[in-house]
Structure formats: structure tokens, C-alpha cells
Amino acid sequence: MAQTTAQLPTIGPSRVADRRTVVGVAAMLVAVALVVSVGDPGRIAWVRTFFVIFGSLLIQALPFVMLGAFAAALVEVFVPIGVFEKLGVLPRPLQLPAAALAGLAFPICECGSVPVARRLMQRGLMPSAAVTFMLAAPVLNPVVIASTYVAFRGRSTLWTMVGGRFLLGMLVAIAVGWVVGNRTKDQLLKPNPEEEHEHLLELGRPEARWRRFFVHLGNDFLFMGRYLLLGATIAAAIQTFLPTSVLTGVAARPVISVLAMMGLAAALSLCSESDAFVAASFVQFGPAAQLGFLVFGPMVDLKLVALYAGTFRRGFARTVVLVSAVATLVGALWVGVAFG
Amino acid sequence: MSDAILARPGARVVDEPRLPRSWSPTRVAGAVVLGAWAGLFWFLWVTGREALYLSTRTDWIVPVAAALLTAATAGRLASAKVTAPKPIAARELWIMGLMVVPVVLVVFSHPATLGSFSAGKRAGFSGTSFAASAGDIGSGDLTLIDVAAGETSPEGERALAKRAGEPVDFVGFVSIRDDTPADEFLLARYVVTCCVADATIAEVRVVDVTPGQFSNEDWVRVQGTIYPLGREVIVDASEITAVERPDGPYLTP
Numbered sequence: 001m002a003q004t005t006a007q008l009p010t011i012g013p014s015r016v017a018d019r020r021t022v023v024g025v026a027a028m029l030v031a032v033a034l035v036v037s038v039g040d041p042g043r044i045a046w047v048r049t050f051f052v053i054f055g056s057l058l059i060q061a062l063p064f065v066m067l068g069a070f071a072a073a074l075v076e077v078f079v080p081i082g083v084f085e086k087l088g089v090l091p092r093p094l095q096l097p098a099a100a101l102a103g104l105a106f107p108i109c110e111c112g113s114v115p116v117a118r119r120l121m122q123r124g125l126m127p128s129a130a131v132t133f134m135l136a137a138p139v140l141n142p143v144v145i146a147s148t149y150v151a152f153r154g155r156s157t158l159w160t161m162v163g164g165r166f167l168l169g170m171l172v173a174i175a176v177g178w179v180v181g182n183r184t185k186d187q188l189l190k191p192n193p194e195e196e197h198e199h200l201l202e203l204g205r206p207e208a209r210w211r212r213f214f215v216h217l218g219n220d221f222l223f224m225g226r227y228l229l230l231g232a233t234i235a236a237a238i239q240t241f242l243p244t245s246v247l248t249g250v251a252a253r254p255v256i257s258v259l260a261m262m263g264l265a266a267a268l269s270l271c272s273e274s275d276a277f278v279a280a281s282f283v284q285f286g287p288a289a290q291l292g293f294l295v296f297g298p299m300v301d302l303k304l305v306a307l308y309a310g311t312f313r314r315g316f317a318r319t320v321v322l323v324s325a326v327a328t329l330v331g332a333l334w335v336g337v338a339f340g
Numbered sequence: 341m342s343d344a345i346l347a348r349p350g351a352r353v354v355d356e357p358r359l360p361r362s363w364s365p366t367r368v369a370g371a372v373v374l375g376a377w378a379g380l381f382w383f384l385w386v387t388g389r390e391a392l393y394l395s396t397r398t399d400w401i402v403p404v405a406a407a408l409l410t411a412a413t414a415g416r417l418a419s420a421k422v423t424a425p426k427p428i429a430a431r432e433l434w435i436m437g438l439m440v441v442p443v444v445l446v447v448f449s450h451p452a453t454l455g456s457f458s459a460g461k462r463a464g465f466s467g468t469s470f471a472a473s474a475g476d477i478g479s480g481d482l483t484l485i486d487v488a489a490g491e492t493s494p495e496g497e498r499a500l501a502k503r504a505g506e507p508v509d510f511v512g513f514v515s516i517r518d519d520t521p522a523d524e525f526l527l528a529r530y531v532v533t534c535c536v537a538d539a540t541i542a543e544v545r546v547v548d549v550t551p552g553q554f555s556n557e558d559w560v561r562v563q564g565t566i567y568p569l570g571r572e573v574i575v576d577a578s579e580i581t582a583v584e585r586p587d588g589p590y591l592t593p
Contacts, residue, residue: 017365017433025437029444037448045457052454055446056393056536059384062377063405070408207419214415218370221412225373226435229442239537240458270538278538 046240054236060271061111061228061303068112069220072119077213079123087129096177099129100170103137110138110272110298111228114307115220121185131188132177135324138272138298139169148294151276157287160339161276164287165294168335172295172327179323190313227310231303235269238302242267254288258332261289262325265297266305272298288336296328361421365428371416373436378409380443388587389446392453395532395592453589456515456556459528459541482508482566484529485591487573488542500568508566508575511583514558515543522551527562527575532590542591544573549580559585 035041042048090098103113117134121127138144145166152161180188207215261279270278279293300321308317381402384390390402477486477499487508490500512529520526528543530536546562554560564577 015430016427017430021430021433025433028437029440032441032444033448036445037450040450042450042452045455048452049454049457051445051449052392052452053537055442058442059381059390059393059446060398060401060535060537063381063401063408066405066408066412210415211419214412214419215367217412218367218374218416222370222373222436222439225439229439235537268537271534275538278533278540 050236050240053239054232057232057235057269057303058228061232062225064271065111065115065224065228066221068115069217069224071112072115072220073213073217075116075123076119076216077209087125095126095129096132096174097170099125099132099177100136100140100173102133103140103173104142110301110304111224111307113137114304114311115224118189118311119216119220121189127183127185127188128177128180131180131320132173134173135176135299135320136170136173139173139295140166141272144272144276144298148276151280155280157290157339160287160335161291161294164291164332164335164339165276168291168295168328168331169298171331172299172324175327176299176320176323179319188312188316190311223310224307227306228303231269231301231306234302234306235267238267254286254336255329255333257285257289258292258329258336261285261293262296262328265293266301268297269301269303270297286336287339288332291335292328292332295332296324299324299328359423361423362425364420364422364425366426366432367416367420367422369428369433369436371413371420373439374409374413374416376440376443378406378413380446381406381409383447389451391588391590392451392536394535395590396588397592398534453585454530454536454539455513456528458530458539459515459517459526459543477503482506483591484510484512484527484542484544485531485593487544487566487568488531490568490573497568497571500573504567506566507563509561509563510544510575511559511561511586512543513585514554514556514560516556523547523549525549525554527560530590531593533593536590539590544575546575546577546580548577554580554582559583 042051087095087098113134117130120130148162148165152158275297276294279290305317308320385402385406390399477490477496482503490496510527512527515526515528524545524547526543527546528541530539531542532539561581561583562575562577563579564575567574
């Protein structure tokens with residue numbers, strides 16, 4: 001027989017929300033509404049700038065998180081497990097490149113690829129392949145290739161940037177997948193208490209597919225959304241206070257300029273579908289530095305690190321940052337020497 | 341012997357009695373957050389305020405997001421009754437509340453755009469890869485995007501130099517820095533490709549201005565004569581009039 005609410009007074013060690021909690025949350029929202037509408041903190045220039053950038057990052061990125069959650073829920077509920085097992089029957093050296101190239105079929109940006117990769121791991125795809133897919137999809141997807149082409153159209157470095165981004169992005173994603181190696185999903189993924197909760201709810205009678213689809217869709221959106229919120233807050237603060245001119249002084253130094261552009265990409269936290277236009281605007285920097293920006297940014301930025309920290313266990317974000325930074329730096333410098 | 345139950349074709353299958361369902365606090369709270377975000381995207385679309393955050397290239401995501409989030413909210417609510425509802429943790433409810441804060445900020449704050457505060461912190465717009473080719477700059481009416489593109493590419497610079505002495509008509513906001521002479525200001529406009537986070541700035545120096553007539557953030561229409569001087573472009577103003585902020589305050593290349 002189903003358990004009743006009365007029999008389940010607590011969830012783990014957390015305090016259960018009661019009427020006071022609901023009133024407290026509602027009061028907080030009313031207070032925020034009053035402060036911004038009556039107090040008008042937007043009169044202060046830096047507050048206004050922060051609000052506008054923060055809002056724009058969320059308004060631009062959340063629909064893509066939603067699309068990613070939509071794709072992830074479709075994968076979870078409607079795609080047969082055998083589809084993912086097919087990757088596993090490929091010869092091992094081909095599994096990671098195949099996972100990277102699968103990004104071509106999914107026009108999702110980096111915010112959306114995290115929930116999809118998480119779901120793919122949960123559905124039984126090798127974690128190394130899922131990680132490779134997660135990092136490659138935002139760089140290799142057709143929309144990003146097209147935007148890179150448009151951004152660099154008319155420049156002598158057009159094909160260096162388009163081809164370099166595609167190939168270097170794939171290689172860096174494979175390198176991270178290779179380092180992840182044989183780690184299991186339990187070693188990589190953080191448990192999502194809400195999901196475990198949902199599984200308990202399904203005891204007794206399996207829920208209909210459409211119900212499971214919407215539950216997964218909502219859970220993924222809410223899970224990813226909170227980390228996006230954190231990342232957007234940090235990115236907006238940096239964009240509000242850090243003059244981009246600070247970084248342009250280092251453009252003339254080869255290694256430093258690549259590192260600076262990689263750092264800038266991480267700080268700005270732009271969507272991979274738009275970052276080529278920003279990279280192209282840094283005309284002081286050479287192709288190696290711009291490539292570093294275009295490859296590293298979709299794999300590591302402030303909002304993504306927050307998403308990784310929420311999705312994966314401790315140490316994973318560090319692995320992604322270190323391996324992709326080293327691989328991107330080496331690859332971009334080689335491109336700079338060969339084609340710069 | 342197997343425990344499997346075989347039903348004769350055409351037999352009436354009697355379903356086990358349905359367990360009573362009641363509202364799941366977690367799912368209802370999630371639906372409220374989804375609904376709030378759906379409401380925000382509808383609000384942006386209906387009021388046209390998406391122009392304050394996104395470029396015209398990407399504003400299509402607003403109605404798409406509104407529709408998707410509305411569907412997700414409806415689906416979440418429709419599946420919010422469960423057989424074994426569990427209470428929601430207080431921490432989880434506070435996090436969900438925080439997820440609604442940006443919605444409240446956008447809906448209740450006064451409409452605002454990036455202003456002169458960011459002007460010195462933004463990279464200059466590079467138009468070399470956009471429509472503003474040297475050919476475009478060399479003919480037709482000059483726009484601020486043409487001028488900005490001319491300031492950042494050698495071909496554009498040469499094309500722009502040939503337009504010296506021609507009349508121009510620009511709309512932008514006033515940006516006055518510490519070193520700006522009293523009879524000048526910078527006429528600026530942000531160029532947004534995707535969202536405001538990637539904004540770059542296009543600006544020209546306006547000279548022959550009545551000192552003190554305009555202040556930072558004022559939106560003005562400047563008519564005058566253009567004089568490109570290398571990478572700097574000067575507009576000798578013949579008429580400057582205050583205007584309302586345009587509905588689309590950012591330029592899209």
C-alpha cells in the first residue's frame with residue numbers, strides 16, 4: 001500500500017518545508033519586487049549594467065537549457081537502450097571519435113549538452129563517451145559551425161578558424177574522454193536526490209510514459225537552471241566590472257595571448273552559438289588565441305563549471321578544466337605556428 | 341511451474357484498483373517555477389522588452405521558450421498527482437524560490453539598457469566579417485555599424501576616408517568620459533550579435549557641441565558632417581536633438 005504523507009515527515013537530514021517556509025519564500029519574492037519597482041536600484045549605473053547582463057545571459061541561455069532538457073527527457077523515456085549500446089560494440093579506438101561526431105547530429109549548446117550527457121550515462125552509455133559527446137556537441141554542432149563561418153567570413157583566416165575549431169574541438173573532447181577512461185557513472189555522477197525521490201514515487205505502479213517525460217523534463221530544467229543561475233551571476237559580475245581592455249595588452253605575447261583568450265572565454269560564459277562573433281571582435285589577437293577562445297569556451301566557463309559541480313562528483317570539473325586547457329593550448333599554438 | 345498469468349484472447353482483463361493520487365509538493369513547486377519562467381518569456385514577447393536583452397537575430401527564442409515552458413508547466417502539473425507524495429525539503433523550496441528571483445527582477449524593474457557605464461569596458465565593434473564590407477562603407481547612407489567597421493579594418497578605413505565631408509545622421513546615446521572636452525561627447529551605440537553579454541561598442545566623437553547641453557545616457561540624434569581621421573571618426577554636428585530611446589536600442593550587424 002502506498003505510504004502516506006504523514007508517514008514521511010522528513011527527507012534525509014533536510015528539514016521539511018512547512019507553511020512558514022512557503023510564507024518565507026513568498027515574502028522574499030514580494031520584497032524583491034518592491035525593492036526593484038519602488039526603490040529602482042537601476043538608477044545606479046553598475047546595478048543597471050549587472051541586471052541587464054545577468055538578465056540577458058539567462059534569457060538567452062535558459063531556452064537552450066530547456067531544449068537540452070527536452071532532448072534529454074526524450075532520450076530517457078523514448079529512445080531504446082539498444083541505441084546507446086551500439087556505440088559500445090564499436091572497436092574501442094572508434095568509440096570516442098564516434099561519440100564526438102555524434103555532436104554533429106545534435107544542435108545543442110553547452111548548457112543543453114550537460115543534461116543530455118547525464119541522461120546518456122544513466123541510460124548506459126560509457127561515461128567516457130558521454131563526456132566526449134558533452135564536450136564535443138557544443139563545438140561540432142552545425143549551428144556553431146555556421147556561426148563561426150559567418151563570423152570570420154571575408155578574413156584570410158576563415159578556414160583556419162572553421163576547420164581548426166571543428167578538429168581541435170573534437171580532439172580536445174576525445175582527450176578528456178580518454179582521461180576519464182573506465183570510470184563508471186557512479187564514480188562520475190552526483191546523485192540527484194530529486195530523481196531518487198521520483199523513483200520512489202513510481203513504486204507500486206509504473207507511471208505513464210508521458211508523465212515520466214514531463215517529470216524528467218522538469219527535473220532536468222530545475223536541476224540545471226539553478227547552476228546556470230549561479231554561473232550567470234558570476235559572469236555578469238565579471239562583465240560589469242572587468243574592462244576588456246585589460247586583456248588586450250597581452251595580445252602580442254603568443255602563449256600568454258592564447259591563455260588570456262581562453263581565460264576570457266571562460267569568464268564571459270558565452271553561448272557557443274554566438275561566441276564566434278565575440279572572438280572575431282578581438283582583432284588584436286591572432287588566430288591561435290581566437291581558436292583557443294572558440295574551443296575552450298564551450299567546454300569550460302563559469303556557468304559550466306557550476307553545472308559540472310552540480311552534476312558530477314568532485315574532481316571531474318578539475319579534470320575537464322586541466323585536460324581541455326592543456327590540449328587546447330597545445331593545439332591552438334600548433335595551429336598558430338602552422339597557419340598563423 | 342511458471343507463475344505467469346495467461347489471458348485467453350478476447351478475455352476481459354480486470355485492472356487492479358487504482359491507488360488514490362494526491363498532489364506532490366515537489367512537482368507542484370517545480371511547476372510554479374516553470375510557470376514563472378513561462379510567464380516571463382510571454383511577458384518579454386508581448387511587451388517587446390526582449391529587445392533590451394537580445395539581438396534581432398536571436399529574439400526568436402523568446403516565443404519558442406514561452407511555448408516550450410508553457411507546455412512543460414502544463415505537463416508537470418498534469419503529472420503532479422502521485423500515489424505516494426513526499427514532502428519537499430525546506431532547502432529545496434528556498435532554491436526554487438531563488439530560481440524565480442530573476443523573473444521578478446526582469447518583470448518589476450524599470451526597462452533599462454546598457455549605458456555609458458559599460459562603454460569604456462567593452463571591446464570596439466569589428467565589422468570586418470559582417471555585412472559592412474569596404475564596398476558597403478564606400479556607398480549608400482553611412483550607419484554607425486559602417487563607421488565602426490571602418491575603424492577596425494584597413495580596407496574599411498580607406499573606404500571610410502573617401503566619405504570625408506559627407507553628411508551623416510546618427511542616433512545613439514551620449515557617453516562622456518573624464519578626458520572628454522566640454523564641447524564634445526562620444527555618440528555610442530552597442531552592437532549586439534546574440535545577447536547583451538556579447539555587446540561591443542560603436543562610437544564616434546561628436547564635436548561642436550554646446551557644453552552642458554547633454555549628459556551621459558541621453559539619447560540624441562546627431563546630424564552633421566563626418567571626418568574620418570585614421571581610426572577615429574569625428575562628426576562635426578550641425579544639429580543635435582534629444583530623442584526617445586529607440587524600441588530596439590542595440591544594433592545588429
